Amino acid sequence: MLGRIHSEDSFSAVDGPGIRYVVFMQGCQMRCRYCHNRDSWSIKDQPSTEMDDILQRVQGVRHFLKNGGVTVSGGEPMLQAEFVAEFLRRCKQQGLHTCIDTGGFVKRMTSAVRDAVDAADLVLLDIKQIDPDMHRKLTLVPNEPVLNFARYLNEINKPVWIRHVVVDGYTTDPEYTARMADFLAPMKNIEKVELLPYHKLGKHKWDVLKDDYELEEVEPPSKELLETLANILRERGLKVTY
Numbered sequence: 001m002l003g004r005i006h007s008e009d010s011f012s013a014v015d016g017p018g019i020r021y022v023v024f025m026q027g028c029q030m031r032c033r034y035c036h037n038r039d040s041w042s043i044k045d046q047p048s049t050e051m052d053d054i055l056q057r058v059q060g061v062r063h064f065l066k067n068g069g070v071t072v073s074g075g076e077p078m079l080q081a082e083f084v085a086e087f088l089r090r091c092k093q094q095g096l097h098t099c100i101d102t103g104g105f106v107k108r109m110t111s112a113v114r115d116a117v118d119a120a121d122l123v124l125l126d127i128k129q130i131d132p133d134m135h136r137k138l139t140l141v142p143n144e145p146v147l148n149f150a151r152y153l154n155e156i157n158k159p160v161w162i163r164h165v166v167v168d169g170y171t172t173d174p175e176y177t178a179r180m181a182d183f184l185a186p187m188k189n190i191e192k193v194e195l196l197p198y199h200k201l202g203k204h205k206w207d208v209l210k211d212d213y214e215l216e217e218v219e220p221p222s223k224e225l226l227e228t229l230a231n232i233l234r235e236r237g238l239k240v241t242y
């Protein structure tokens with residue numbers, strides 16, 4: 001089976017539990033202003049990669065993945081849900097822990113999307129913004145599909161880590177954090193919330209593509225601010241890391 005792959009990382013410590021082999025899928029419909037993988041948006045003209053070749057590379061490093069596993073990230077992995085489902089199923093057959101890292105912008109809950117979720121032991125779900133208007137400003141798309149996807153994961157009791165980028169002027173108002181906490185707190189499948197401080201590490205990719213990086217002047221959040229937002233989530237009984 002062929003997939004459109006942006007890149008692979010055979011040794012990641014930040015994409016799920018333990019050391020992970022990460023496959024970054026090509027293609028994304030969101031347009032996050034801070035996107036660190038700006039070159040993953042377009043799915044056109046991307047050569048296809050044979051799944052067996054990736055599985056072979058995973059095999060080559062599997063002794064490093066004992067306490068970790070494989071993660072499919074992006075781009076948006078759910079745009080190639082059939083490939084993701086099959087890839088994760090085959091990794092599971094080899095005894096590997098499986099994870100999907102998604103922006104959750106899933107417009108239709110197709111059987112392929114459900115299969116992909118079923119094949120994942122854990123879903124890392126980015127919630128960019130709980131407020132619909134601010135979400136549009138930050139990502140140029142509505143957040144309802146993302147929130148519906150979160151509800152679905154709760155319904156089927158799929159283990160989830162929420163990821164939330166803290167970016168000044170877009171997500172730092174404590175009122176937004178409180179609303180996100182109220183949305184998440186009743187869900188029993190949320191294992192933790194990871195607050196990710198905004199950074200500019202992907203900016204050079206925007207420069208290469210001659211696209212305007214509008215957050216040039218935005219600085220990473222302070223520790224104090226992260227702690228304030230973390231406490232709002234903790235007050236609702238959520239476990240938080242940053």
Ligand code: SF4
Pocket residue numbers: 028029030031032034035036037038040074075076103
């Ligand atoms: S969802 Fe991820 S890949 Fe897509 S635009 Fe946002 S940060 Fe970039």
